[in-house]
Amino acid sequence: MGRNVQIIVRSSQRGFDNNPEVIELNYEGTIHQKNNNYYIVYKETENTGMGNTTTTLKVETNAITISRSGAVNMRQVFQKDLEHRGFYQTPYGDMEMAVIARNIEASLTELGGSIKLEYELELDHSTLGMNDLEIAITQI
Template identity: 45%
Template sequence: MGQDVLVTVKGTRRDADSPPETIEVVSPGTYYCKNNTYYIIYRETALTGMDDTTTTIKSDGRTVTVIRNGSVSMRQVFEPGQSHRSVYQTGFSSMETVICPWQIEVDLTEHGGSIKLEYELVLAGVPAGTNSLEITVKKLLPASKS
Protein backbone atom coordinates (compact mmCIF):
# COMPACT_ATOMS: atom_id res chain seq x y z
CA MET A 1 0.00 0.00 0.00
CA GLY A 2 1.34 3.42 -0.92
CA GLN A 3 4.00 4.62 -3.27
CA ASP A 4 7.75 4.84 -2.76
CA VAL A 5 8.89 8.43 -2.25
CA LEU A 6 11.85 10.49 -1.19
CA VAL A 7 11.08 12.51 1.95
CA THR A 8 13.13 15.63 2.68
CA VAL A 9 12.74 17.14 6.15
CA LYS A 10 14.42 20.47 6.86
CA GLY A 11 14.11 21.78 10.39
CA THR A 12 15.37 25.13 11.64
CA ARG A 13 15.45 26.16 15.29
CA ARG A 14 15.87 29.77 16.39
CA ASP A 15 16.24 31.35 19.80
CA ALA A 16 17.40 34.75 21.04
CA ASP A 17 20.72 33.47 22.40
CA SER A 18 22.26 31.71 19.39
CA PRO A 19 22.29 31.64 15.58
CA PRO A 20 19.69 29.49 13.76
CA GLU A 21 20.43 25.77 13.69
CA THR A 22 19.28 23.79 10.64
CA ILE A 23 19.19 20.03 10.06
CA GLU A 24 18.15 18.50 6.75
CA VAL A 25 17.48 14.80 6.31
CA VAL A 26 16.55 12.92 3.15
CA SER A 27 15.03 9.45 3.58
CA PRO A 28 13.14 6.94 1.47
CA GLY A 29 9.55 6.59 2.57
CA THR A 30 6.00 5.63 1.72
CA TYR A 31 3.18 7.99 0.75
CA TYR A 32 -0.55 7.42 0.35
CA CYS A 33 -3.98 8.98 0.75
CA LYS A 34 -6.80 7.34 2.72
CA ASN A 35 -10.15 8.95 3.57
CA ASN A 36 -8.97 12.39 2.34
CA THR A 37 -5.91 12.27 4.62
CA TYR A 38 -2.36 12.07 3.28
CA TYR A 39 0.20 9.89 5.07
CA ILE A 40 3.99 10.17 4.84
CA ILE A 41 5.96 7.39 6.59
CA TYR A 42 9.75 7.16 6.89
CA ARG A 43 12.50 5.93 9.22
CA GLU A 44 14.60 8.42 11.16
CA THR A 45 18.40 8.31 10.92
CA ALA A 46 21.21 8.61 13.46
CA LEU A 47 21.67 12.23 12.29
CA THR A 48 18.39 13.19 13.96
CA GLY A 49 19.27 11.31 17.15
CA MET A 50 16.16 9.18 16.68
CA ASP A 51 17.49 6.11 14.88
CA ASP A 52 15.21 3.07 15.21
CA THR A 53 12.23 5.44 15.09
CA THR A 54 9.48 5.49 12.46
CA THR A 55 7.86 8.85 11.75
CA THR A 56 4.33 9.14 10.37
CA ILE A 57 3.10 12.53 9.19
CA LYS A 58 -0.57 12.83 8.40
CA SER A 59 -2.55 15.76 7.10
CA ASP A 60 -6.10 16.43 6.04
CA GLY A 61 -4.99 19.70 4.41
CA ARG A 62 -5.73 21.79 7.50
CA THR A 63 -4.18 19.94 10.45
CA VAL A 64 -0.79 18.20 10.47
CA THR A 65 0.07 15.46 12.97
CA VAL A 66 3.61 14.13 13.45
CA ILE A 67 3.80 10.76 15.21
CA ARG A 68 7.09 9.10 16.17
CA ASN A 69 7.39 5.56 17.51
CA GLY A 70 10.59 3.73 18.44
CA SER A 71 13.56 5.02 20.42
CA VAL A 72 11.51 8.23 20.69
CA SER A 73 7.76 8.33 21.18
CA MET A 74 5.74 11.49 20.61
CA ARG A 75 2.72 12.99 18.90
CA GLN A 76 2.72 16.63 17.80
CA VAL A 77 -0.44 18.24 16.44
CA PHE A 78 -0.27 21.41 14.35
CA GLU A 79 -3.71 22.98 14.07
CA PRO A 80 -4.45 26.60 13.08
CA GLY A 81 -5.18 28.76 16.12
CA GLN A 82 -4.71 25.90 18.61
CA SER A 83 -1.88 24.96 20.99
CA HIS A 84 -1.44 21.26 21.66
CA ARG A 85 0.28 19.53 24.57
CA SER A 86 1.98 16.17 24.26
CA VAL A 87 4.67 14.05 25.90
CA TYR A 88 8.10 13.51 24.35
CA GLN A 89 9.24 10.09 25.58
CA THR A 90 12.71 8.56 25.25
CA GLY A 91 14.16 5.45 26.86
CA PHE A 92 15.64 7.72 29.53
CA SER A 93 12.97 10.27 30.38
CA SER A 94 9.83 12.07 29.31
CA MET A 95 8.97 15.73 29.03
CA GLU A 96 5.87 17.74 28.28
CA THR A 97 5.90 19.69 25.03
CA VAL A 98 3.55 22.38 23.78
CA ILE A 99 3.27 23.27 20.09
CA CYS A 100 1.99 26.78 19.31
CA PRO A 101 1.79 27.05 15.49
CA TRP A 102 1.30 30.30 13.64
CA GLN A 103 1.78 29.10 10.07
CA ILE A 104 0.61 25.83 8.53
CA GLU A 105 0.85 25.37 4.76
CA VAL A 106 -0.12 22.05 3.22
CA ASP A 107 0.26 21.49 -0.53
CA LEU A 108 -0.14 17.75 -1.05
CA THR A 109 -1.57 15.90 -4.05
CA GLU A 110 -1.49 12.27 -5.17
CA HIS A 111 1.89 13.10 -6.79
CA GLY A 112 3.60 14.43 -3.64
CA GLY A 113 4.06 17.98 -2.44
CA SER A 114 5.08 19.87 0.66
CA ILE A 115 4.18 20.88 4.19
CA LYS A 116 5.56 24.02 5.87
CA LEU A 117 5.15 24.63 9.59
CA GLU A 118 6.22 27.61 11.74
CA TYR A 119 5.71 27.28 15.47
CA GLU A 120 6.87 28.03 18.97
CA LEU A 121 8.00 25.08 21.06
CA VAL A 122 7.71 24.94 24.84
CA LEU A 123 9.62 22.13 26.61
CA ALA A 124 8.80 21.29 30.22
CA GLY A 125 7.16 24.71 30.64
CA VAL A 126 10.15 26.65 29.23
CA PRO A 127 10.02 28.40 25.83
CA ALA A 128 12.55 26.64 23.57
CA GLY A 129 12.53 29.06 20.64
CA THR A 130 10.78 29.18 17.32
CA ASN A 131 10.97 26.43 14.76
CA SER A 132 10.26 25.90 11.11
CA LEU A 133 9.76 22.51 9.51
CA GLU A 134 9.67 21.96 5.75
CA ILE A 135 8.68 18.52 4.53
CA THR A 136 8.85 17.66 0.84
CA VAL A 137 7.59 14.43 -0.74
CA LYS A 138 8.69 13.38 -4.24
CA LYS A 139 7.86 10.17 -6.06
CA LEU A 140 10.85 7.96 -6.73
CA LEU A 141 11.41 7.53 -10.43
CA PRO A 142 11.45 3.91 -11.60
CA ALA A 143 14.92 2.55 -12.34
CA SER A 144 15.67 2.53 -16.03
CA LYS A 145 16.12 -0.84 -17.67
CA SER A 146 19.46 -1.29 -19.40
Protein backbone atom coordinates in the same frame (compact mmCIF):
# COMPACT_ATOMS: atom_id res chain seq x y z
CA MET B 1 0.64 0.49 0.84
CA GLY B 2 1.70 3.65 -0.98
CA ARG B 3 4.11 5.19 -3.42
CA ASN B 4 7.82 5.28 -2.68
CA VAL B 5 9.04 8.83 -2.18
CA GLN B 6 12.14 10.84 -1.33
CA ILE B 7 11.57 13.05 1.74
CA ILE B 8 13.73 16.07 2.51
CA VAL B 9 13.18 17.54 5.98
CA ARG B 10 14.66 20.98 6.62
CA SER B 11 14.31 22.25 10.17
CA SER B 12 15.31 25.68 11.42
CA GLN B 13 15.12 26.70 15.07
CA ARG B 14 15.53 30.32 16.21
CA GLY B 15 16.24 30.75 19.89
CA PHE B 16 16.30 33.97 21.86
CA ASP B 17 19.59 35.02 20.21
CA ASN B 18 17.69 34.88 16.86
CA ASN B 19 20.51 32.86 15.23
CA PRO B 20 18.91 29.95 13.37
CA GLU B 21 20.18 26.39 13.74
CA VAL B 22 19.42 24.59 10.48
CA ILE B 23 19.31 20.82 9.98
CA GLU B 24 18.52 19.05 6.71
CA LEU B 25 17.87 15.31 6.54
CA ASN B 26 16.97 12.98 3.65
CA TYR B 27 14.80 9.90 3.91
CA GLU B 28 13.07 7.37 1.73
CA GLY B 29 9.51 6.55 2.67
CA THR B 30 5.98 6.22 1.36
CA ILE B 31 2.97 8.44 0.75
CA HIS B 32 -0.62 7.30 0.52
CA GLN B 33 -4.09 8.81 0.73
CA LYS B 34 -6.89 7.50 2.91
CA ASN B 35 -10.23 9.18 3.68
CA ASN B 36 -9.10 12.52 2.13
CA ASN B 37 -5.99 12.58 4.37
CA TYR B 38 -2.40 12.04 3.27
CA TYR B 39 0.06 9.90 5.22
CA ILE B 40 3.83 10.15 4.82
CA VAL B 41 5.79 7.41 6.61
CA TYR B 42 9.56 6.98 7.02
CA LYS B 43 12.12 5.44 9.37
CA GLU B 44 14.48 7.68 11.32
CA THR B 45 18.20 7.10 10.96
CA GLU B 46 20.75 6.45 13.71
CA ASN B 47 22.44 9.85 13.16
CA THR B 48 19.24 11.63 14.33
CA GLY B 49 19.43 9.89 17.70
CA MET B 50 16.06 8.30 16.94
CA GLY B 51 17.12 5.04 15.28
CA ASN B 52 14.46 2.31 15.33
CA THR B 53 11.77 4.99 15.23
CA THR B 54 9.05 5.34 12.60
CA THR B 55 7.74 8.82 11.81
CA THR B 56 4.25 9.31 10.38
CA LEU B 57 2.87 12.62 9.14
CA LYS B 58 -0.90 12.82 8.83
CA VAL B 59 -2.05 15.77 6.72
CA GLU B 60 -5.68 16.76 7.15
CA THR B 61 -7.56 19.79 5.85
CA ASN B 62 -6.95 21.92 8.97
CA ALA B 63 -4.28 20.02 10.89
CA ILE B 64 -0.97 18.23 10.51
CA THR B 65 0.04 15.56 13.02
CA ILE B 66 3.59 14.21 13.42
CA SER B 67 3.76 10.92 15.32
CA ARG B 68 6.85 8.94 16.22
CA SER B 69 6.91 5.41 17.60
CA GLY B 70 9.75 3.10 18.56
CA ALA B 71 12.84 4.19 20.46
CA VAL B 72 11.23 7.64 20.70
CA ASN B 73 7.50 8.20 21.15
CA MET B 74 5.73 11.50 20.63
CA ARG B 75 2.79 13.15 18.93
CA GLN B 76 2.67 16.77 17.81
CA VAL B 77 -0.56 18.27 16.47
CA PHE B 78 -0.33 21.50 14.47
CA GLN B 79 -3.45 23.66 14.06
CA LYS B 80 -3.05 27.35 13.33
CA ASP B 81 -2.92 29.46 16.52
CA LEU B 82 -3.94 26.55 18.78
CA GLU B 83 -1.79 25.05 21.53
CA HIS B 84 -1.45 21.28 21.70
CA ARG B 85 0.28 19.50 24.59
CA GLY B 86 1.75 16.03 24.79
CA PHE B 87 4.77 14.04 25.91
CA TYR B 88 8.10 13.36 24.26
CA GLN B 89 9.24 9.93 25.49
CA THR B 90 12.87 8.91 25.02
CA PRO B 91 15.05 6.16 26.51
CA TYR B 92 16.54 8.91 28.72
CA GLY B 93 13.24 10.13 30.17
CA ASP B 94 9.98 11.86 29.36
CA MET B 95 9.39 15.56 28.77
CA GLU B 96 6.16 17.49 28.51
CA MET B 97 5.90 19.24 25.16
CA ALA B 98 3.68 21.98 23.74
CA VAL B 99 3.42 23.42 20.23
CA ILE B 100 1.57 26.46 18.95
CA ALA B 101 1.45 26.58 15.15
CA ARG B 102 1.66 30.08 13.73
CA ASN B 103 1.41 28.91 10.12
CA ILE B 104 0.65 25.59 8.43
CA GLU B 105 0.71 24.94 4.70
CA ALA B 106 0.38 21.70 2.79
CA SER B 107 0.22 21.06 -0.93
CA LEU B 108 0.12 17.32 -1.59
CA THR B 109 -0.91 14.81 -4.21
CA GLU B 110 -0.33 11.05 -4.33
CA LEU B 111 2.98 11.84 -6.08
CA GLY B 112 4.33 14.17 -3.39
CA GLY B 113 4.37 17.88 -2.63
CA SER B 114 5.36 20.06 0.29
CA ILE B 115 4.54 20.85 3.91
CA LYS B 116 5.55 24.01 5.77
CA LEU B 117 5.10 24.60 9.49
CA GLU B 118 6.05 27.58 11.62
CA TYR B 119 5.56 26.99 15.34
CA GLU B 120 6.61 27.79 18.87
CA LEU B 121 8.02 24.86 20.84
CA GLU B 122 8.02 24.39 24.60
CA LEU B 123 9.67 21.48 26.47
CA ASP B 124 9.05 20.99 30.18
CA HIS B 125 7.48 24.47 30.40
CA SER B 126 10.55 26.17 28.86
CA THR B 127 10.10 28.01 25.56
CA LEU B 128 12.75 26.95 23.06
CA GLY B 129 11.91 29.51 20.37
CA MET B 130 10.38 29.57 16.90
CA ASN B 131 10.75 26.65 14.52
CA ASP B 132 10.32 26.38 10.78
CA LEU B 133 9.85 22.93 9.28
CA GLU B 134 9.86 22.42 5.51
CA ILE B 135 9.23 18.96 4.10
CA ALA B 136 9.56 18.22 0.40
CA ILE B 137 8.21 14.93 -0.92
CA THR B 138 9.07 13.71 -4.42
CA GLN B 139 8.33 10.44 -6.18
CA ILE B 140 11.28 8.07 -6.59
